[in-house]
Amino acid sequence: MWDTIKGFLGSIYGRFNEFLQTTLNIDQKLIGLYEEFVVPLPELIKIVGIVFAGIILVLGVMSFVKKMLKLFIVLAVILAIVLLITQLR
Numbered sequence: 809m810w811d812t813i814k815g816f817l818g819s820i821y822g823r824f825n826e827f828l829q830t831t832l833n834i835d836q837k838l839i840g841l842y843e844e845f846v847v848p849l850p851e852l853i854k855i856v857g858i859v860f861a862g863i864i865l866v867l868g869v870m871s872f873v874k875k876m877l878k879l880f881i882v883l884a885v886i887l888a889i890v891l892l893i894t895q896l897r
Contacts, residue, residue, distance in 0.1 A: 829835075846854065 849857075
């Protein structure tokens with residue numbers, strides 16, 4: 809029974825994936841954008857762009873981690889308060 813369900817869902821996924829590949833053609837569009845805009849640039853500008861994108865990526869990840877840490881601390885404090893209140897009764 810499990811193999812039948814797995815095969816059915818796999819075939820639906822395969823057909824849907826093929827439909828999206830032929831309809832959207834995202835790979836060719838991205839390669840076309842790369843060839844049109846990035847290839848003609850001088851190598852120095854490519855290096856500066858990569859460094860800039862790396863800095864933005866690192867700062868974004870750090871900001872996300874900082875916000876998640878704050879959320880974790882707030883949730884831990886709320887959980888501690890709820891546990892203390894329930895222990896007192």
